[in-house]
Amino acid sequence: xxxxxxxxxxxxxxxxxxxxxxxxxxxxxxxxxxxxxxxxxxxxxxxxxxxxxxxxxxxxxxxxxxxxxxxxxxxxxxxxxxxxxxxxxxxxxxxxxxxxxxxxxxxxxxxxxxxxxxxxxxxxxxxxxxxxxxxxxxxxxxxxxxxxxxxxxxxxxxxxxxxxxxxxxxxxxxxxxxxxxxxxxxxxxxxxxxxxxxxxxxxxxxxxxxxxxxxxxxxxxxxxxxxxxxxxxxxxxxxxxxxxxxxxxxxxxxxxxxxxxxxxxxxxxxxxxxxxxxxxxxxxxxxxxxxxxxxxxxxxxxxxxxxxxxxxxxxxxxxxxxxxxxxxxxxxxxxxxxxxxxxxxxxxxxxxxxxxxxxxxxxxxxxxxxxxxxxxxxxxxxxxxxxxxxxxxxxxxxxxxxxxxxxxxxxxxxxxxxxxxx
Amino acid sequence: xxxxxxxxxxxxxxxxxxxxxxxxxxxxxxxxxxxxxxxxxxxxxxxxxxxxxxxxxxxxxxxxxxxxxxxxxxxxxxxxxxxxxxxxxxxxxxxxxxxxxxxxxxxxxxxxxxxxxxxxxxxxxxxxxxxxxxxxxxxxxxxxxxxxxxxxxxxxxxxxxxxxxxxxxxxxxxxxxxxxxxxxxxxxxxxxxxxxxxxxxxxxxxxxxxxxxxxxxxxxxxxxxx
Ligand SMILES: Nc1ncnc2c1ncn2[C@@H]1O[C@H](COP(=O)(O)OP(=O)(O)OP(=O)(O)O)[C@@H](O)[C@H]1O
Ligand SMILES: [Mg+2]
Numbered sequence: 116x117x118x119x120x121x122x123x124x125x126x127x128x129x130x131x132x133x134x135x136x137x138x139x140x141x142x143x144x145x146x147x148x149x150x151x152x153x154x155x156x157x158x159x160x161x162x163x164x165x166x167x168x169x170x171x172x173x174x175x176x177x178x179x180x181x182x183x184x185x186x187x188x189x190x191x192x193x194x195x196x197x198x199x200x201x202x203x204x205x206x207x208x209x210x211x212x213x214x215x216x217x218x219x220x221x222x223x224x225x226x227x228x229x230x231x232x233x234x235x236x237x238x239x240x241x242x243x244x245x246x247x248x249x250x251x252x253x254x255x256x257x258x259x260x261x262x263x264x265x266x267x268x269x270x271x272x273x274x275x276x277x278x279x280x281x282x283x284x285x286x287x288x289x290x291x292x293x294x295x296x297x298x299x300x301x302x303x304x305x306x307x308x309x310x311x312x313x314x315x316x317x318x319x320x321x322x323x324x325x326x327x328x329x330x331x332x333x334x335x336x337x338x339x340x341x342x343x344x345x346x347x348x349x350x351x352x353x354x355x356x357x358x359x360x361x362x363x364x365x366x367x368x369x370x371x372x373x374x375x376x377x378x379x380x381x382x383x384x385x386x387x388x389x390x391x392x393x394x395x396x397x398x399x400x401x402x403x404x405x406x407x408x409x410x411x412x413x414x415x416x417x418x419x420x421x422x423x424x425x426x427x428x429x430x431x432x433x434x435x436x437x438x439x440x441x442x443x444x445x446x447x448x449x450x451x452x453x454x455x456x457x458x459x460x461x462x463x464x465x466x467x468x469x470x471x472x473x474x475x476x477x478x479x480x481x482x483x484x485x486x487x488x489x490x491x492x493x494x495x496x497x498x499x500x501x502x503x504x505x506x507x508x509x510x511x512x513x514x515x516x517x518x519x520x521x522x523x524x525x526x527x528x529x530x531x532x533x534x535x536x537x
Numbered sequence: 538x539x540x541x542x543x544x545x546x547x548x549x550x551x552x553x554x555x556x557x558x559x560x561x562x563x564x565x566x567x568x569x570x571x572x573x574x575x576x577x578x579x580x581x582x583x584x585x586x587x588x589x590x591x592x593x594x595x596x597x598x599x600x601x602x603x604x605x606x607x608x609x610x611x612x613x614x615x616x617x618x619x620x621x622x623x624x625x626x627x628x629x630x631x632x633x634x635x636x637x638x639x640x641x642x643x644x645x646x647x648x649x650x651x652x653x654x655x656x657x658x659x660x661x662x663x664x665x666x667x668x669x670x671x672x673x674x675x676x677x678x679x680x681x682x683x684x685x686x687x688x689x690x691x692x693x694x695x696x697x698x699x700x701x702x703x704x705x706x707x708x709x710x711x712x713x714x715x716x717x718x719x720x721x722x723x724x725x726x727x728x729x730x731x732x733x734x735x736x737x738x739x740x741x742x743x744x745x746x747x748x749x750x751x752x753x754x755x756x757x758x759x760x761x762x763x
Contacts, residue, residue, distance in 0.1 A: 436630045439591050440691070441619020441647040443612050530591045530618075534630055 138458070141422045145462025145510045146469075148415030149503070152408045153470035156502035158493055159404045163397045165314075165494025170389050172315030172323075174252040174349065178356060179319060179384045180363065181345045186379035190372060198371050198380045202331065205346045208366045215359040217351040220245035221343035223334045224320060230327065231298040232285040239281050240320065241299070241327045243334020249276070251349045253313060254323055260293040260308025263330050267307075271332040275304040278324040282309045302337070304329065317389060319345075356387045408502070412509050419510060420517035423455070427521035434525040435533025444526045451522040452515060459511035467503060474498055538699065538730050539565040539588060544597030546583050546753075557583040559753045561597070565732065567698075570725045572741035573734045575750030581734045582627060582703055584750070588732065589624045589701045590614050619647050623692030627703035627734075629684045631676045637663060637687045638672040644694040662690040666720065681708040689720065700724060702733045706740060718743070 182199040202221050209219045226240035242248075249255065249262030256262055256276070267274050275297065277285075286292050296303045315322055331343075350359040360383060361375075368375035427434075434447055474496045478489045489495075525533050546558040557580045565571060573581050586592040587599060590606060599606045601617065609617070618624070631640045638659045645655040663672055666686035676684055685708055692700060702721070706714035718740055725731050735741050749756045 432630075433632060436632060437643065437647075438615065439589075439618060439624060439630070440644045441615050441695075443615045443647075446647065529593060531586045532592070534626075 137422050137426060141419055141458050141514065142462040142465070144415050144418040144422065145459055145507075145514065146466040148412055148419075148510050149463050149466025149506050150470050151411045152506040153467060153498065153503050154473065154496070155404055155408055155411075156499035157470065157474050157496040159401060160499045161490075161494035161496040163400070163494075164497060165490070166316070166393050166397070169314045169316035170386075170393055172253060172313050173317050173386055174347070176350045176352070176356065177251055177347055177386050178350070178360060179345055179347050179386070181382040181384075182342070183380050183382040185373045185377050187374045187377045189374040189377070192372060196373070198367070198373060199342045200346070200367060200371075200381075201341065202343055204367060204370060205343065207370075208346075208348070208363055211366050212348075212359070212362040215351055215354045215362045216348050218247040218251045219346060219348040220248035220251065221331050221346045222248065223331055223338065223340050224344040225334075225338060226320075228299050228327070229301075230281070230285060231301075232295065235285045235287075237281055237284045239278075239325060239327050241275075241329060241334070243329055243331040243338075245331055248328065248347065251347060252323065254328070255311045255313075256308035257290075257311050259290070260306075262308055263328060268330045268332050271336055272330060273302065273304045273333060274307045274329065275299065276308045276328040277306055277310065278322070278326045279310045279312050280322075280324040281327060282306075299327070299329075300337075317386070319384070350387075356385050360385065408506070412506060415510055416513040419514045423514055423517035424521055427451070427518060427525060430522075431525040431528075431533050431536050434522065435528065435530045435536070438526060439530035439534065444523075447526045448519065448522060451518045455511070455515035455518045458514055459507065463507035463511060467507070470503075471498060538567045538569070538602060539563070540600040541587075542598050544587065544594045544599060546580070546587065546592075547595040557753050558587075558594070561753075561755055563748070563755060565730065567730055568725070568728060569746060570721075570731045570744050571733070571746040571748055572744040573732060573748045573750060574736075574738070574741045579750040580753040581750055583753075585701055585703050585732065585734060589622050590617055591624065615647075619644055620695045621697050621699055623694070623697040623700045625685075625688050625692045625700070625702040625705050627707065629676070629688045631684055631687060631691075633676055636673050636675055637668060637679070637683075637690075640676075640687055641691045641694055644691060648695050658694065659690075662693055663687070665693075666690045667716070682710075682713045685709060685717070689717065693724070698729055700729055700731045700733075702731070704734050704736065706735060706737060714740070 182197065185194050185196045185198060188194050205219060205221045208216070212219075221244065223243035224240060227238050228241045230237045230239055244263065245268060246263045246265055254262065254276070257279075260276070262276055263274065266272070277292070282292055285297060286295070292306055292309050295306050297306060298304070310323060313323070315324075334340075348359065348363070350356045363383075364375045364377075364380070367373075367381070368377075371380075373380045437447060438444070478495065481487045481489055528536075541561055541563045544558060544561040545556060548555045548557055561584060573585065575581050583592070587594050588601075590601070593607070602621070606614070632643065635643075638656075641659045641662055642655050645658055650658070660669070660672070663669055666689055668683060668686055668690070671679060671683055671687075674683075676687075679687070685705060689702070689705060692702070700721070705717050705721070709717060714737070721731055721733060733740075733744070741747050749758060
């Protein structure tokens with residue numbers, strides 16, 4: 116039956132040249148619908164991914180705990196008492212709360228340390244922490260370096276892990292930093308690692324890129340603090356943060372004599388709540404995109420359907436003539452299906468190609484030529500395959516059905532009637 | 538070849554019904570050569586369309602080569618239109634965007650013929666109707682007579698045994714019309730059955746059989762002065 120295909124393809128190209136305008140319009144309709152929806156979804160997806168990564172900059176599934184003030188009276192003691200904890204309390208939590216907490220670290224912090232390497236100096240805040248702090252807070256070493264370890268802690272080593280920006284301030288743009296000695300408040304420290312660049316959309320007491328991290332023991336031998344500034348813990352995977360917090364209270368409440376249900380006794384920032392906010396935000400955001408996308412598709416679809424309808428009307432006479440000359444109904448329908456499909460492949464393909472090129476090549480191009488980093492504002496747009504397929508399918512089916520059903524109607528007429536209609 | 542009994546055709550236009558054919562009974566044998574004559578609006582084209590399987594009758598029975606047309610499937614009818622019947626329309630009905638050659642090629646394509654055979658056949662037929670030099674012309678680039686001849690060539694594409702022509706000479710001057718009639722005479726001599734509608738009493742008189750129509754019915758003889 117190769118001749119059927121042949122007549123379809125020949126017919127199609129004749130049609131294109133005969134009706135340049137409507138072919139163009141249909142193609143542009145599908146093309147434009149595809150481009151708008153694909154770009155819309157890509158940018159949406161990029162934004163979402165950016166927010167998710169950024170919100171993990173502070174750490175994954177962590178809470179930060181500061182001293183607090185009781186809000187409930189307890190065992191004959193009035194409310195309004197200050198609750199602070201010591202490093203040994205935190206160790207106690209580490210040992211007792213193994214059910215819900217996967218990592219924990221104290222954090223002693225002080226700002227305005229004077230750091231010096233050669234002639235460069237910088238003022239930075241320094242945290243004295245346990246080794247678990249690094250992974251938990253997404254503070255990861257660049258290649259060749261490491262974060263603090265248990266030996267550093269036990270031996271009170273004079274070692275420091277530097278944020279990437281403070282390191283650049285001291286050393287300039289060089290990769291040879293690890294192993295160098297810097298002075299912190301005139302005391303020499305060996306740099307053991309530099310932090311990988313990360314995006315961080317929330318923080319307490321400054322961004323990690325501007326800080327230095329040393330063992331808590333080393334920090335205390337220098338500063339001699341009785342109480343840590345705060346401690347940070349990570350809930351086990353699959354464990355609700357709330358039950359981890361409960362467990363912290365269960366350990367500390369008997370030691371300091373406060374009501375374990377007193378949520379004000381410690382000041383706690385549950386960072387997973389940010390995550391929840393973004394999840395909800397993006398549910399709404401995506402629904403919004405879907406609504407806009409649908410309207411775009413409906414508009415495009417109506418355009419495409421309208422054009423196809425006109426085409427079939429114009430061609431009813433032609434359908435009648437062909438049937439009068441012995442065309443089977445299927446040949447006629449095949450032709451319309453083939454035409455519709457080719458228009459979709461054309462419009463959808465070009466649309467996808469354009470969107471893909473824009474998404475892939477525009478951000479680097481802007482960065483190179485204008486130094487404009489699009490990713491900072493809208494993230495890296497990412498083609499949403501499902502959305503794209505859906506768009507092309509919907510527009511395509513519209514085009515095909517809009518052509519197919521009138522064509523079927525025409526081919527069901529008696530040939531003379533179809534011929535006489537127009 | 539053709540047998541009709543009590544065939545009628547009723548058109549409904551809004552609330553008005555119009556009987557374009559009334560109780561037509563007719564038999565046409567193989568290799569017959571008939572003229573259908575009658576005033577305008579008498580139902581000649583309506584009858585011809587039904588014979589050509591391009592339209593259905595409202596009532597009555599129509600047998601083509603012994604087979605009841607009403608019982609045939611759409612595809613069977615399509616094959617009959619393609620191979621058994623060559624139809625020359627009153628208004629040509631050529632595909633406007635296609636050249637003379639491509640128009641003649643259409644029934645050959647539907648018959649599934651090879652490209653080589655199609656091109657040979659098109660050339661042969663267009664030469665036969667005297668249009669060898671107009672093969673690449675589109676309908677808009679041809680005269681009425683030329684379009685008429687393309688329509689005849691197209692009707693002959695699959696070498697059908699039955700030729701139905703709705704006023705093939707209507708748009709032509711006497712000389713060109715005469716050439717077309719000569720062509721039909723040849724086709725008849727080759728053994729085909731031919732039915733031709735004509736307004737021209739001279740042409741009708743030359744043919745072996747005349748069928749007279751008036752107000753949708755077959756009559757023995759036309760009433761004078763209509
Ligand atoms: N689709 C239709 N709907 C309603 N009436 C129709 C239709 N087709 C034809 N008629 C009517 O049927 C009658 C017969 O038409 P037909 O075309 O058969 O005439 P004809 O004999 O071929 O005339 P002419 O010599 O002018 O071609 C006419 O009165 C016409 O108005
Ligand atoms: Mg007529």
